[in-house]
Amino acid sequence: MVVPDSKDKMYYPSDDLQKDAHVPGFNSYLALYRKSLETPEAFWKDVADEFFWKTPPVGPMLQYNFDVTKGNIYVKCMEGAKTNICYNVLDRHVRESNLGQKVAYYWEGNSPEQHMTITYSQLLSQVCRCANVLKRLGVKKGDRVSIYLPMIPELVFTMLACARIGAVHSIVFAGFSSESLSERIMDAQSSILVTADGVYRGEKLINLKQIADEALEKCRKKASSSITKCLVVKHPALRTKSGAACNKLQTPWDSECDVWWDEAMRDSPDECEPEWLDAEDPLFILYTSGSTGKPKGVLHTVAGYLLYTSLTFKYVFDHHHDDVYWCTADIGWITGHSYITYGPLANGATGVLFEGIPVHPHVGRFWEIIEKYKVTKFYTAPTAIRLLMKYGQEPLQKYDLSSLRILGTVGEPINPEAWQWYHKVVGQGRCPIVDTFWQTETGGHVLTPLPAATPLKPGSATFPFFGVEPTILNEHGEELEGEAEGYLVFRKPWPGIMRTLYRNHEHFENTYFKKFPGFYVTGDGCRRDKDGYYWITGRIDDMLNVSGHLMSTAEVEAALTEHLAVAEAAVVSRPHKVKGECLYCFVTLKDSREFNHTTVEELKRLVREKIGPVATPDFIQNAPALPKTRSGKIMRRILRKIARNDKDLGDLSTLADPKVVEVLFSHRCEAAA
Template sequence: MDAALLSVPLVSPTAALSACPPVPPAEARRLRDLDPQSYWLHVAQELTWDTPPTAALEGTLGDFRYFPGATGNVSVNCLDRHPPERVALRYEREDGLRETWTYGQLTDATARFAAALQDLGVERGDRVAVYLGNVPEAFIAIHACYRIGAIYSVIFAGFSAAAVRDRLEDARPKVVICTDATLRRGRVVPLKATLDEALTDLPPTQVIVARRVNAGHPLRAGELDFQALLDATTRRADPVMLEANEPGFIIYTSGTTSKPKGLVHAGLGFLTGAYANVKWTLNLGGQDTYWCTADVGWLTFPIFALVGGLAHGATHVIYEGSIDTPTPARPYELIAAHGVTKVFTAPTALRMLRRAGDDTLRGHDLSRLQLIGLVGEPLDPETWHWAHDTLGGGNVFINNTYGQTETGTAWAGSMVGLTPTRPGACGHPLPGYRARIVRDDGQEAAPGELGALTLTEPFPCLARTVWGDHDRYRATYLSDHPGAYAASDAALLDHDGQLWVTGRLDDVMNVAGHRIGTMEMEAALITHPAVSEAAVVAMPDDVKGAVPVAFVVPRGDAQGSPDLRRELADAVVRGVGAIARPARVIVTPTVPRTRSGKIMRRVLRDLLITGQAGGDLSSLENPDAIDTVRRLLEDKAGQEQ
């Protein structure tokens, strides 16, 4: 890791943040010093239970239960316990459609839709597939499942019919809930038509359609209209009291293999982790108007909005569509119009805003904005400083965090108002988590030493299994480092305990005996004024073992001239060292990315090495990028450095 990055000064926990911390500093220190089991019991006391927990952990990683015997309900904690007159949702769509929902209205709709599901034969433990975008119906449907003990499986609205089919075949839901369509960059994306294709030759299932784009579109025989069903149901389902370890939902990960993994999270265990996560990293409360920009199909949204966010009673802005449509200024318009105090997004979104230029900021009142939380991929210091100094005018706290679908939380970050952060780092492990960086020989890495990231103790929100395949769960997460969960990410803890995640272990390359993470090379590239985004992957080399290849998306009208490519290679040398000089620099107008904005580095690596994009491509947002990059790779002239 570049020593210059590790020596960046820590940022004070109270700098540029007007909100009071969640607890007094002395109490925060006490909680950080607690053993994980005592800590999680403390957190549980802040939630509403029917039978409160009296014990913490039974078992070990791979076979554990947290709060055994305790019972409660997620929807009660997220909806019923808040003032009914408080605004819960401020919904806005790309075309300007708006809706406002109070907690009382949302609770009523959820309880009636839960009753409608019961009337359709949905019972405790049955699966319900939720194929929706960021719409109020997603909140209603998911909390209706929580209310009656059904296991929901959320399916990302950008998936292809084949990807939707894979997930339906695996979960075998009794009911599928979808919208007729969604909007994306001015286009109508036909979700119902995709679902119809996915259901071909599958066993019959009940389909409920929320007709939001074309209200008059006819339904097939046997299908139900979401709003009509809700209007016809007057009974309110009582919340079912579930044991803390009963499954709450299944969420599928996309990876290098063709078969996605259906990760199972315990409902009340997930609630406990998400509640604590939002408390520390956002310090969210009823006084906040808050916007989580993630898609409901990615676990970021359930953690920081659907469950963790609602559990704190904030007013949530939810946006359906692309946040840079119709203009790159749309995020600023939303923040100003709704008086947003806190935003949770991805580094990619900040880089997109930065690329659009500072002129788009002018004329928008962002004075109420206090905090920007981030997760999803490494954050380069350049973007951190731009967000703090330019976007936030020096008056916002930038809290970069780290977590995974499997962990159910962004378990590393700064405790708002209490602990410092360092630009580019992911904060520190939060209370209740035990992180360990492991060297290749299995020993614990020294501070500042790159290794494999592991977690050594269970916690309530850790995924419990892979749906229908516990052996796969053990093989994937518990076999590499016995007695620990393997994150499959490369990371280090610096001398101040700040966590730096440099990328997937596959992205740590060994160049002539030197271990180099891609993050530091990408950070060096982004310092160049002509660069908007950068991704570095490893290419096998007969002499050095591996060499770095850089893919760079230019800013504005910058062109990929030989001079620019040399400048970019020199920037990596200055920032990391001569050993890291890229073998090639490919300047490209686009790179393959997921719908949530992450660059698909695995696809770039496949194109570089084999010329083909293999593995699971179901989350790919822009398939045309594959052909664009392939053509550039075939044109090697002038790209070698």
């Protein structure tokens, strides 16, 4: 790996950004990267020395086996050490670093009038009180606690309280259905459920407690109810709304099971001795959907996850003491676990905790919050960027965004058009974009730019983070050198990688290690260019082999969205008698644009021009909307079914709007061959 010399469409870090950066240039990155691979013991020991260990490790920093032919797959970090992650992200700052009065979170609710400031001392106090409540309800070390809460401070209090007493938290995104919640409760065998009475999403009032009760009833019907108590938070917005508004929400109540949060917390002591845990004790389970639709319980452990989320946050966002950092994700997803809670708090950061949606009560909500708190580091999803692009530059011009220094993206590869808008309009041409690639399974960033070190190429995740050794394989498991495209795999672990799938280690081994023994298989396709930059091309099952040519759906989607009429596009494969596979494209047009034969021909021509004749779509379908999860992720599994006219759709519980599927099926006949 050398300093890239390609000048085409590259963006270089500014001298101003490099002055006080943790990694101030590409050569600094290379030196640290080499150290992380050549002397990993020394590298990770330096990171570990920043934290408190009740008992130091007795063995190597990292032990592992990635080869299924040599026995069980395992990863161990700092085996023999004892610590507590809650102590390290809270007590260490309050009691050792005198940061008690520093702001941990600015909380912004669904509407601008709902806000709160929480210092590190206040956070520690609330976490200890919650930990004592959980213990009083019978929760012990190793017990699982399911958390079904919106983005309110109590969500952070509860997850850290679990970590403090050694309970394993299983957070379920509060937009999921009762079916999804019940599945996760049953698989985790949780003893306690923590939820809220309700939540506003935009103008819509949602009865969370009713959904939670439906989930518990589903558990009982399947004779799988392990829940003994349900702890219920009264949502801050419902405490301040008028009585008439509150009366719309009828909170179902079971006095045998249900406990009000406020009543339980009222007399709870604000001191709680942390449980000192083994380095490899479980920290949390987080469920992620598999290709079959059945969720997989990804398990992360204490020490390695602490080291990795702390280091990635510090370096990828070049965090400094006076920064105000905002990640717009929900804590119900891994991004929120790693880069709203554990990573930022481990660094003593000040963050924004945001409950609302980008366009309520107006389309400038994001920019309003950046101005209000003088946000310096902003981390969001390409889906949100594309949504806000539709409203143009005018909403941004009402607000002062001059505090911004670094922008980040997460969740999927960002198309070049959105990257340029984010850079030029939001970042005003001066903020580098850290386009991060990682997964629930990886625990933290694995391919990512460093803002003051990495020359940027729009759409590329650039280079590996420290300790991460990627390679690209072909279908036969052969390593590809130089410019190449194929399967993205990793040769060795890093401290924050998942340890197993909860109660299903065999599925863990089969899913991630069986296809290519000796490597962790991401399931993503990847291209490496002549400068060594990595480009994520989408899930392997979203890659196409058309007449022997391997191509990525992301590349075709980027070409389609360059058309002035197209707001969003999604591409999947469809079986073809001659080609093997062909391209089936779904396009969502901008307001007032008409889908017709001319549009279809223009789109085909655009793809031919941008990629080549082999990439010409066989089908282009009008898609008034695309099937997405509540976090905004396009469900391509569903689109593949529609393209094949297959009505056996599997689990649709994670869809934000299931009616979209019916509409898309009705438009199939309009697909232009």
